[in-house]
Amino acid sequence: MPVFTPEQxxxxxxxxxxxxxxxRLVPGRAGARPSQQMRMFYLAPDxxxxxxxxxxxxxxxxxxxxxxxxxxxxxxxxxxxxPPVERAHARYFGIPFEPRTPVSVIGAATIAALTVTVPxxxxxx
Numbered sequence: 001m002p003v004f005t006p007e008q009x010x011x012x013x014x015x016x017x018x019x020x021x022x023x024r025l026v027p028g029r030a031g032a033r034p035s036q037q038m039r040m041f042y043l044a045p046d047x048x049x050x051x052x053x054x055x056x057x058x059x060x061x062x063x064x065x066x067x068x069x070x071x072x073x074x075x076x077x078x079x080x081x082x083p084p085v086e087r088a089h090a091r092y093f094g095i096p097f098e099p100r101t102p103v104s105v106i107g108a109a110t111i112a113a114l115t116v117t118v119p120x121x122x123x124x125x
Contacts, residue, residue: 012053012110015111021043021049022043023041025038035054036055038053040081043114049113049114052067066096067094067096067097068113069087069091072119
């Protein structure tokens with residue numbers, strides 16, 4: 001299996017598109033909590049599976065971060081691109097991948113998350 005540098009990594013979109021995912025570009029935000037532009041890949045079998053990709057500036061160079069999250073409700077799509085703390089509170093589970101993680105591993109984990117059984121939130125009346 002070839003080892004790719006982060007700059008050589010193939011794009012994950014063809015793999016996720018073949019699995020039925022949709023892609024959305026999320027514009028960056030300015031203000032008190034600025035954020036970079038993100039790519040969001042998502043699919044909702046009966047819960048919501050989201051993979052976010054965004055660039056973070058490190059001291060030596062920029063790195064691409066991939067963050068997989070599973071949310072209990074389909075309505076969580078609006079919170080899937082919120083600031084990190086809000087995403088963490090809403091999700092069932094989440095995992096950030098190291099920048100050197102192969103695209104095939106990230107794709108396999110994302111597709112496998114479609115089969116997870118996720119309990120629904122209790123609604124207050």
